[in-house]
Amino acid sequence: MAEPLLKMQGVSKSFPGVTALSNVDFDLYPGEVHVLIGENGAGKSTLIKLLSGVYPTDEGRFVLDGQEVSIDSVRAAQEFGVATIYQEMNLIPELTVAQNILLGREPRKGGGLLVDADAARRQSAELLGSLGQHIDPDAQVKALSVPQQQMVEVAKALSMAARIVIFDEPTGTLAEKETAALFKTIRLLKAKGMGIIYISHRLEEIKEIGDRVTVLRDGHHIRTLSVAEASIDELIRLMVGRELKDQFPRRRQPRGEVALELSHVSLQGVLHDVSLTVHRGEIVGLSGLVGSGRTALARVIFGIDRPDSGEIRVLGRPARVDSPLTASKLGLAFLTEDRKALGLFQIRPVSDNIILAAIHRLFPRFWIDAGRERAVAQEFVTRLRIHTPSLNQLVQFLSGGNQQKVVLAKWLATRAKIFILDEPTRGIDVGAKLEIHRLMDELVAQGTPIVMISSEMPEILGMSDRIYVMKDGRIGGEFAHHEANQERILKCAVGG
Amino acid sequence: MVRLTAKLRSAFSGPIIICLGMIGVFSLLSENFFSLSNAVNIIRQASVLALVAFGQTFVILLAGIDLSVGAVMGLTSCVTATLMLKAHLAPVLAAAIGVGVAALCGLVNGLVHSFLGLNPFIPTFGMWGMALGAALIITEERVLTGFPATLRVLHDGEFLGLPAPLLLVAAVLLVLHTFLKATPHGIATYAIGGNEGAAHLSGIRVRLHKTLVYAFSGFMAGVAGVLFLARSNAAQAIDTIGYEFDSIAAVVVGGTSLMGGKGGVSQTLIGVTLIATLRNGLNMVGVNLYLQLVFIGVVLILAYVTENQSLFHFLRELKRRLFGAPTSAEEA
Numbered sequence: 001m002a003e004p005l006l007k008m009q010g011v012s013k014s015f016p017g018v019t020a021l022s023n024v025d026f027d028l029y030p031g032e033v034h035v036l037i038g039e040n041g042a043g044k045s046t047l048i049k050l051l052s053g054v055y056p057t058d059e060g061r062f063v064l065d066g067q068e069v070s071i072d073s074v075r076a077a078q079e080f081g082v083a084t085i086y087q088e089m090n091l092i093p094e095l096t097v098a099q100n101i102l103l104g105r106e107p108r109k110g111g112g113l114l115v116d117a118d119a120a121r122r123q124s125a126e127l128l129g130s131l132g133q134h135i136d137p138d139a140q141v142k143a144l145s146v147p148q149q150q151m152v153e154v155a156k157a158l159s160m161a162a163r164i165v166i167f168d169e170p171t172g173t174l175a176e177k178e179t180a181a182l183f184k185t186i187r188l189l190k191a192k193g194m195g196i197i198y199i200s201h202r203l204e205e206i207k208e209i210g211d212r213v214t215v216l217r218d219g220h221h222i223r224t225l226s227v228a229e230a231s232i233d234e235l236i237r238l239m240v241g242r243e244l245k246d247q248f249p250r251r252r253q254p255r256g257e258v259a260l261e262l263s264h265v266s267l268q269g270v271l272h273d274v275s276l277t278v279h280r281g282e283i284v285g286l287s288g289l290v291g292s293g294r295t296a297l298a299r300v301i302f303g304i305d306r307p308d309s310g311e312i313r314v315l316g317r318p319a320r321v322d323s324p325l326t327a328s329k330l331g332l333a334f335l336t337e338d339r340k341a342l343g344l345f346q347i348r349p350v351s352d353n354i355i356l357a358a359i360h361r362l363f364p365r366f367w368i369d370a371g372r373e374r375a376v377a378q379e380f381v382t383r384l385r386i387h388t389p390s391l392n393q394l395v396q397f398l399s400g401g402n403q404q405k406v407v408l409a410k411w412l413a414t415r416a417k418i419f420i421l422d423e424p425t426r427g428i429d430v431g432a433k434l435e436i437h438r439l440m441d442e443l444v445a446q447g448t449p450i451v452m453i454s455s456e457m458p459e460i461l462g463m464s465d466r467i468y469v470m471k472d473g474r475i476g477g478e479f480a481h482h483e484a485n486q487e488r489i490l491k492c493a494v495g496g
Numbered sequence: 497m498v499r500l501t502a503k504l505r506s507a508f509s510g511p512i513i514i515c516l517g518m519i520g521v522f523s524l525l526s527e528n529f530f531s532l533s534n535a536v537n538i539i540r541q542a543s544v545l546a547l548v549a550f551g552q553t554f555v556i557l558l559a560g561i562d563l564s565v566g567a568v569m570g571l572t573s574c575v576t577a578t579l580m581l582k583a584h585l586a587p588v589l590a591a592a593i594g595v596g597v598a599a600l601c602g603l604v605n606g607l608v609h610s611f612l613g614l615n616p617f618i619p620t621f622g623m624w625g626m627a628l629g630a631a632l633i634i635t636e637e638r639v640l641t642g643f644p645a646t647l648r649v650l651h652d653g654e655f656l657g658l659p660a661p662l663l664l665v666a667a668v669l670l671v672l673h674t675f676l677k678a679t680p681h682g683i684a685t686y687a688i689g690g691n692e693g694a695a696h697l698s699g700i701r702v703r704l705h706k707t708l709v710y711a712f713s714g715f716m717a718g719v720a721g722v723l724f725l726a727r728s729n730a731a732q733a734i735d736t737i738g739y740e741f742d743s744i745a746a747v748v749v750g751g752t753s754l755m756g757g758k759g760g761v762s763q764t765l766i767g768v769t770l771i772a773t774l775r776n777g778l779n780m781v782g783v784n785l786y787l788q789l790v791f792i793g794v795v796l797i798l799a800y801v802t803e804n805q806s807l808f809h810f811l812r813e814l815k816r817r818l819f820g821a822p823t824s825a826e827e828a
């Protein structure tokens with residue numbers, strides 16, 4: 001076998017109170033995709049941040065091309081040829097494509113004082129062209145779609161003459177077709193002899209794109225194995241350290257009366273004549289590409305945006321849902337896709353977050369009874385198995401899965417009658433995912449219907465009783481649980 | 497084609513239309529307003545604000561704010577005047593030291609903000625107090641006069657028939673515009689304001705850059721302070737208080753986003769012109785000073801909301817937000 005491009009040996013890193021990585025080995029060969037998996041908090045992000053110079057390393061050796069190096073800054077990592085494409089996009093929306101690609105490394109003219117904009121444009125176009133992309137180098141990045149922005153990031157990596165490219169959950173916000181395009185690009189980079197480190201929560205992807213896979217758990221290296229010999233079940237077992245029987249626990253319920261009904265709802269430019277029904281005792285999946293109007297629909301149901309026309313009936317009665325306040329009074333609950341920004345008060349304790357939406361129901365008089373607050377919060381912490389050292393823990397320090405449970409608890413405390421969940425398990429590790437799915441099943445078993453938006457096909461297929469597929473702001477198709485499969489849904493979503 | 501219409505649209509954005517409208521109204525109300533001599537007068541008045549607002553533009557492009565500039569201008573003019581009067585320094589040398597002091601104030605702002613990680617409101621607000629206090633101590637709370645008139649040429653002078661402050665502002669504008677649009681440091685300024693984390697991950701020295709921008713804002717406040725001294729021919733610590741707000745208003749009305757990463761010095765010039773024209777016109781028409789403040793407040797807000805949308809569109813949107821679109825559910 002060829003010499004490894006990169007060898008990391010005995011790497012350790014601690015943060016105050018936490019050991020993030022302990023004695024981890026990792027290597028990467030030219031022309032391979034090495035997948036890094038593990039639950040949230042397993043140390044994947046820390047490992048790549050050490051390699052890209054964001055954090056200093058406590059202990060361990062980095063050997064690049066047989067040379068021991070020390071990576072002590074972002075600049076140093078770039079000079080060693082390490083480029084990272086982070087999960088949250090790291091482009092500057094107001095700048096142009098060319099300015100972003102060459103940011104900090106602009107070609108100069110006029111004795112090095114001025115940016116040579118023509119050269120920058122030309123170089124960017126060439127880099128994008130080598131990826132098979134035809135993106136205008138003068139376009140502002142904010143005007144590009146998410147996959148296009150990702151290609152700009154890849155071009156940026158190429159412009160640094162990177163030999164190691166790290167992808168941190170690149171497909172989290174991509175729909176299937178866009179993912180295929182990204183994989184094509186990754187194969188292109190492989191063929192150029194680059195080493196790719198690929199982080200993902202989507203285990204199905206590993207088979208498709210990976211050569212080797214390394215599993216981390218609790219900051220330790222668990223195993224490195226070739227993709228060919230790894231089964232998804234085994235990877236899950238290695239990640240969580242225990243067997244997970246069924247990813248999608250569903251007990252099918254008889255369908256009850258109609259709980260939510262939309263007829264001919266339109267919102268200019270976003271939704272066109274959308275009609276759907278949600279019955280008690282069922283999970284209705286909303287599938288479709290990113291931008292097909294799924295979230296827009298949820299926003300209209302919850303009163304954040306007001307439709308131009310159409311009717312919404314909640315629990316059999318026509319409802320004028322004109323604000324989130326009215327929506328929650330009608331018994332609706334909305335778990336947003338962006339729980340960090342919109343679902344939680346990060347710097348408040350767990351107890352406050354659970355109580356907050358139900359505060360008027362629980363404490364109709366002016367004063368808040370601290371004892372009662374704790375009792376109610378504790379009840380939900382126990383019931384939803386929220387792992388927190390105490391009720392006083394600030395929400396920002398909980399894992400993604402536990403944060404999501406806190407949001408669920410918040411709405412359960414309001415005694416909501418209809419739940420709208422937008423990407424309920426995005427960015428959550430497998431173990432916590434299963435627990436969220438169990439909770440959803442429990443809710444439905446008690447008769448509370450759920451509308452679930454999800455970009456993950458297995459989740460849509462595994463959890464839903466009925467599936468609506470959205471395309472360009474319209475309902476493109478409706479499938480019952482037993483007649484749905486990946487192919488039919490995809491066909492409907494991309495409009496074959 | 498699309499670009500051309502977009503350019504035309506932005507050329508006739510709210511602030512410019514408001515500016516043209518004001519010129520029309522003032523010209524009708526006051527026979528002296530629409531004249532060459534008054535135009536030159538407005539330019540002279542606007543030049544001080546333009547210089548300090550250019551510095552402020554850089555800070556706001558970083559999503560920061562510099563509240564110290566008004567007091568720092570005062571400190572500069574007081575230091576310069578004191579050096580001429582008491583130390584009998586040559587006016588040019590005195591002015592250079594005054595500007596140096598201002599740049600130092602800005603540097604301190606930048607260091608405290610970037611390296612201690614404080615919100616810029618705090619260090620620059622603190623610096624406002626320190627600079628004002630220092631200026632009051634130096635001048636013993638008096639108005640300083642009776643120094644050589646050499647510096648007046650900056651304000652009163654003419655070159656090729658054009659007023660000196662106009663030439664100064666034009667030259668500074670040209671340099672700064674080029675710096676922002678065509679140098680790596682200019683792009684870095686937009687990048688930091690647009691997404692600081694991403695700029696850092698792209699290998700830009702974010703803290704150093706921010707520190708230098710605050711130092712530059714101090715420097716520009718110093719230059720504005722010297723020009724102010726040249727105009728008034730007297731130095732007083734509190735005379736320039738208020739320029740911090742005018743400069744922020746000029747930047748924002750011009751179209752530089754308080755969120756950072758968007759805007760530029762040429763836009764700021766529009767904001768400066770609007771404010772200077774409004775002040776001058778209200779004076780010419782004889783509106784009393786307090787009523788002027790009310791007018792200015794209203795026009796600033798109006799200019800801001802109409803910046804990216806037409807007035808008509810704004811009113812329609814306002815109506816939609818307040819009353820909502822009718823749904824058939826209501827009729828049912």
